[in-house]
Amino acid sequence: MIVDRNLKWKHILHYTWRSIIYFSLLSVTVYALHVEFDLSKLSIPFNAIATLSTALAIFLGFKSNNAYDRWWEARKIWGLLVNYSRAWGREVLSLSISADYEDDQALKKWQTKVINRHIAFVHGLRVFLRKKHAYNENGITEIIEDNNRYEDLKDFLSEEEYKLILTKKNPPNYLLKLQGKDLTTAFKNGWISDYRFVRLDETLTEFNNHQGMSERIKNTPFPRPYSFFSRAFVLIHGTLIPFAFIEELGWINIPLSLLINFVFLTLDLIGERHEDPFENKLEDTPITSISLTIEENLKEMQDRTDLPPKPEPVHGVVF
Incomplete structure (x- = not known):
């Protein structure tokens, strides 16, 4: 952006x-x-060109408005993802309770695990939306673009989980499945009640909604005509x-x-450059910056000091 x-x-x-x-x-x-x-x-009569210019300006304005709506919708979706991510961190830390010291240590490990996995989900969704995927003969996802890589998830997942998600066509969705399994584990261990289980699962469902809405924009191109x-x-x-x-x-x-041509050319380009907000272009929704904000917020909730550095604008652009 x-x-x-x-x-x-x-x-x-x-x-x-x-x-x-x-x-x-x-x-x-x-x-x-x-x-x-x-x-x-x-020579062409000036009135004819003036009429054409007026019609073209209206058409380009309509196109730009609709392209901006797609960009703004993407920003609102990721704004909601920030809000619900903070809620997820708070709920995991406050709604799960242990019975004794030994159980408390296991609970803390579980809390760190599911919060870290959510950070991995956010970064994974960013990569998933911006990448063009390819699969080799073994079904392993191959990295095509260097600036958005699933390697960014390594620090937040176990080695086994990291290798596992690389075999999936939709890694973020699979991470949400793992989150659901860990909620079941916490319920069986008595760390969360049935009501709290439902509350946490509802928050997970919101993450499904955010991913689905983002994929709708990503997979539905702006009308080509x-x-x-x-x-x-x-x-x-x-x-x-x-x-x-x-x-x-x-x-x-x-x-x-x-x-005159430059004015109409830029009007057309303004709409064109905002049509697809998840392509890692200069004008895109800054989901890398948003992902790092979520990571910072969730780490602060755990009183951690290894906060990610704030991304500085590069030539006036935040990605």
Whole structure:
């Protein structure tokens, strides 16, 4: 997610330079041909371009609003995940009770285990949403992208559990299953009552909901006709612009056409860059930062000092 108020031009040009070069060459070519051959017969009435510009602006605004809704929904889902993660840590620590000292030591190990596993679930969900998965002949998940790896879960799981989840197509979901089994163990050991068991299980169900809602956004692309036709209309509109001003403005047509095209191009890109908020792009929902916040909160609840460092913005971007 971009946090700087002022966008960096290198980020903007990274996505627009091809189109800018095309529109610049087109404007220069139209001007040169007009000077050399007089293109008065090919000029387009200004009113026609103005009508097209108005329609295109409405269409791009509609696209951008709907793309932003997807981004904001993703942020709200992960905001709820933060809230319920804190509730999970509090419930595990306060709703489970032991009978004697020896039992108390076993309970503390259980509490640490399920809280650490939840931290692994959060990081695992982050990796699962951002990664493209591949499976080798043994069914083991192979890492494709280096910046989001299941290796981040090693510190929060036993070696056996870590190797086990790598064989699963949906590691976060499997971690929730293990959490449910440990709740049953705590109930059998008398650490939680039947009511408290149900309360903790309801919180686990909320984590299922958060994962499911995130997967819905991840697996349901923004309607492709919006993306395709917006690019096509911006290209058509930008190609016609130089022919509307060449008669009256002459060489001024070159910078003016480029400026108008840049405005419509950026309107299109704003929507396009927010369509899929879990792709680890500059504009995405910062789920790495949110995951580390959850890890920090849960460790503090256990009075631990090995808190993760706060991620600093990289060139004005938080991931």
